[in-house]
Amino acid sequence: ERVGWAIVGLGHLSLEELLPAFGQSKRNKLVALVSGDRAKAQAVAKQYGVPDKGLYDYKTFDRLKDNPDVQVVYIVLPNSMHAEYTVRAAQAGKHVFCEKPMANTVAECQQMIDACKKADRKLGIAYRLQYEPHHRALIRMARDKELGTLKLFTADNGQNQGEPNQWRHKKALAGGGALPDVGIYCLNAARYLSGEEPIEVHGFSHSTPNDPRFKEVDEHFAFHLKFPSGFQANCTTSYSTHETKRMRLMGSDGWADMDPAFSYGGLRLRIATKSKAFPKADDTVERSFSQTSQFAREMDHFARCVQENTVPHTPGEEGLADMRIIEALYRSAREGRTVKLEAPKKLDAFR
Ligand code: NAD
Secondary structure, X not given: OOXXXXXXXXXXXXXXXXXXXXXXXXXEEEEEEEOOOHHHHHHHHHHHOOOHHHXXXXXXXXXXXXXXXXXXXXXXXXXXXXXXXXXXXXXXXXXXXXXXXXXXXXXXXXXXXXXXXXOOOOEEEOOHHHHOHHHHXXXXXXXXXXXXXXXXXXXXXXXXXXXXXXXXXXXXXXXXXXXXXXXXXXXXHHHHHHOOOXXXXXXXXXXXXXXXXXXXXXXEEEEEEEOOOXXXXXXXXXXXXXXXXXXXXXXXXXXXXEOOOOOOOOOOEEEEEEOOOOXXXXXXXXXXXXXXXXXXXXXXXXXXXXXXXXXXXXXXXXXXXXXXXXXXXXXXXHHOOOEXXXXXXXXXXXX
């Protein structure tokens, strides 16, 4: 029996990626939609075969409680709304899958975790790349020390956000600018590739004066993370550069390069290690894996957790861990100093 999902919010990500991904999903079916726009919801419902009784708006949302076809509620709303709708979904007795960034503050993340725990429901955060085969292969290589001891990581994730009047440019709705929206991919990768949590962070924020898009939120954010082993990550993120989505992991015996690394498809992974035959040369190989929908993969993983009653690979704690660092980075940028972080509880159990 497939797991029934309700999609909350019919914006770009839902319409262009998530709804089509149900077609590739092995364990899920789309059974409900939540939208403030009835006509849009009806048109989408018709296209995807969602019954009329599966249509809700933000006022009738809590009636999901009475719909036994819905097991998982997927929150795909502006960031500031993630906490409220996650808590309400849990109170309606549903498992919750929520888009990144998990919320706008650590306190909200904690409320979401607590609400799901109290309702005995699962909470998963949509870190699609942690389910993606190239990233998974690289995590495995890093753990198996195929690049030697991990030393350094650089990553850049930027895109040019055109439209000025969107929620992404309003601090109250977005929480911040490039950092929580796209910089989070660099941060999350530094954590899952190293398997460590940073103990010192430094951030630099910049917004071009008079650019209406960046009155409230950061245009660029550059940041540095230092980990207990001595591993360091140096990252940039931007809302005003043409798409750059790359990363490089450097170890004592080799490097791995991914460009693009953070897009929905077309990822390319190259690995260089010292040549055994020619000691002064490198063996550089490109490794390719399946590029089927990252969204279908993460949703299938979560469905399996629901069916088999296991802990999701990227639970609420994973979203909170990133938010804690994002808060520290904004404090660092504001105060112009390095911020130290206490080592948190180990998250390795989830990796
Ligand atoms: P979007 O603006 O295209 O869609 C947001 C939807 O929320 C719209 O349908 C809008 O009508 C609705 N909405 C409800 N109340 C609203 C309000 N008060 N103000 C504004 N909109 C409101 O955004 P999106 O790009 O689909 O992003 C939605 C979420 O998905 C965000 O949290 C974003 O970070 C995340 N996202 C994740 C990925 C990924 O790769 N995992 C990619 C894009 C977006």
